[in-house]
Amino acid sequence: MVSWFVRPDALTALEGEGVKGALGRYAAVCRDERAARFLVVKSVPIKVSLDGRDKDLWAEHDARLGELRAAVAELDAAGKEPRDLPGTPGPSMMDLKLELANRMLRSCRFCERRCGADRTKGKRGFCNLDRGTYLSTEFIHMGEEGCFVPSHTFFFIGCTFYCVFCQNWTVSRQVEKGAPVTGRELAALAKRRRLLEKSRNINLVGGEPTPNLHTILDMLAHLDTNVPVLWNSNMYMSSEAMRLLDGCVDVYLADFKYGNDACGWRLSKVRGYWEVTRRNHLLAKDQAEVLIRHLVMPNHLECCTRPILQWIAEHFGNTVRLNIMAQYRPEFEALDSPDIGRRVSAGEVQRAFEIARELGLTNLDL
Ligand code: SF4
Numbered sequence: 001m002v003s004w005f006v007r008p009d010a011l012t013a014l015e016g017e018g019v020k021g022a023l024g025r026y027a028a029v030c031r032d033e034r035a036a037r038f039l040v041v042k043s044v045p046i047k048v049s050l051d052g053r054d055k056d057l058w059a060e061h062d063a064r065l066g067e068l069r070a071a072v073a074e075l076d077a078a079g080k081e082p083r084d085l086p087g088t089p090g091p092s093m094m095d096l097k098l099e100l101a102n103r104m105l106r107s108c109r110f111c112e113r114r115c116g117a118d119r120t121k122g123k124r125g126f127c128n129l130d131r132g133t134y135l136s137t138e139f140i141h142m143g144e145e146g147c148f149v150p151s152h153t154f155f156f157i158g159c160t161f162y163c164v165f166c167q168n169w170t171v172s173r174q175v176e177k178g179a180p181v182t183g184r185e186l187a188a189l190a191k192r193r194r195l196l197e198k199s200r201n202i203n204l205v206g207g208e209p210t211p212n213l214h215t216i217l218d219m220l221a222h223l224d225t226n227v228p229v230l231w232n233s234n235m236y237m238s239s240e241a242m243r244l245l246d247g248c249v250d251v252y253l254a255d256f257k258y259g260n261d262a263c264g265w266r267l268s269k270v271r272g273y274w275e276v277t278r279r280n281h282l283l284a285k286d287q288a289e290v291l292i293r294h295l296v297m298p299n300h301l302e303c304c305t306r307p308i309l310q311w312i313a314e315h316f317g318n319t320v321r322l323n324i325m326a327q328y329r330p331e332f333e334a335l336d337s338p339d340i341g342r343r344v345s346a347g348e349v350q351r352a353f354e355i356a357r358e359l360g361l362t363n364l365d366l
Contacts, residue, residue: 022321022363023147023289025076026251029228030200035075035082036228037288038220041247043085044068044093057100061243064093068247082226094221097244101214105131110241111160111210112276127208129158133215134178136171136207138189140197145291145323145365148230148253152190152199156206161234162269163257165297165334172207173332183218191225203253205232213241220248235280236270242283252284254292259307263300267337278311291321291365296352297328299339305352313359323365324352 028034044067048060075084104110105119115125122130134157141153159172170176193199204216209231220229228250235254237245256277258264264273284290294308312322326349328340335341356364 022319023251023291026201026228026289027147029226029250032082032226033079035080035085036226037072037250038094038223038229038248039082039085039226040072040075041068041097042092042094042221043088044071045088046091046093046096048096050091050095050099054100054103057096057103058243061093061096061100064096065243065246068093072247093247094217097248098214098217098221100240101217101244104240105214108211109238110213111208111236112238112272113160113236113270114238127158127160127211128174129211131214132180133182133212134158135181135186136176136178138193140193140199141203144203145321147321147365148201148203150197150199151201151203151230152193152197152227153203153205153232154186154189154209156204156209156212158211159206159208159234160210160236160270161208163332164267164337165328165331165340167329167331168207169332181215183215183220184222186215186219187222190219190223190227194225194227199227201228201230201250203230203232205253208234208236210234210237210241213237213244217244217248234268235277235284236273237280239279239283242280242287246283246287249284249288252281252288252290254281254284254290256281256292256294256308256312257304258300259304259311263304267340278315282315285316285320290316291323292316293323293325294352295325295328296344296349297340298342298344298348301348301351301355306355309352309356309359309361313361318361318363321363321365322356322361324349324356 029036044064046060107116108119108125113126117123117125119131136155136157138154141151142149144151155171157171157174157178166172190202230251230253231249232253258273261274264270296305328344330341
């Protein structure tokens with residue numbers, strides 16, 4: 001059964017979003033005027049046995065995606081509420097996604113590092129995670145963009161990047177070990193925060209949520225409360241992970257860091273950054289609503305900020321909400337990199353905003 005309630009006090013910060021705005025559907029889910037996408041996934045039946053071969057399960061998954069999108073469009077057009085969703089007597093598309101994610105753990109390719117580690121046997125890839133999911137903390141975050149707070153934020157241990165300037169390095173580098181959690185436990189936390197503390201969303205971050213895709217899908221399989229899902233990520237997911245996320249995410253909160261591969265390699269030890277993240281931003285746009293964050297870094301206006309903003313202007317325009325962030329400060333190992341070993345200057349931040357406006361990007365989160 002889906003919980004249903006109206007929280008008038010939570011509507012204030014969303015005024016002006018409008019149902020047709022860049023985050024319009026998200027706003028409607030916050031207000032419980034629309035169903036969170038993952039609830040629709042759970043209403044789509046599948047026609048294949050979960051014991052089947054990988055290729056048959058993927059074929060069924062991809063075949064049902066069209067049906068899923070049609071269901072969301074139909075529900076939205078009819079203005080249907082979460083409680084109007086049909087149930088499924090047998091396995092749903094969420095069960096299928098969860099099964100596929102658990103199988104992928106045997107040769108992990110959740111992100112484009114594609115380590116191939118058998119995490120079910122305790123092997124670890126670059127993110128240094130076994131099959132478990134470990135939570136650093138979860139709380140109501142009031143420091144996110146205004147339309148997202150109060151945001152129920154889950155900080156997962158571990159990351160697929162090695163950012164030398166990481167501000168959450170104790171989490172990403174696993175200085176903190178965190179507490180093991182299951183999907184069922186995460187679902188109970190999410191439900192409680194939504195119902196009792198009026199959280200506006202589930203905000204999945206870390207570290208990075210990607211290595212925990214299987215647990216997050218398990219959480220959504222157990223969750224029966226209408227709440228929008230934010231995927232707060234470095235956007236280095238594999239194409240398979242993007243397929244599993246399709247339908248489950250309401251807003252991609254995409255951290256767009258670098259405008260080229262060289263900076264990605266030098267500062268985050270990641271290969272193919274520019275191609276992979278551009279692909280995933282386009283997939284995200286196709287699947288859900290998107291807010292792109294770009295952190296302005298000292299001395300990276302021309303190599304990173306400008307090409308990123310140019311690309312956003314060409315491929316998103318003002319259909320995306322853009323947050324140009326000015327809070328960079330050198331942390332972790334950043335002092336060893338002369339270019340980013342200082343705070344970003346007011347002039348650099350101002351120039352970043354000027355570039356955005358010159359490119360016609362006006363849907364800025366200020
Ligand atoms: S999530 Fe990425 S980094 Fe971690 S084991 Fe899987 S492929 Fe490797």
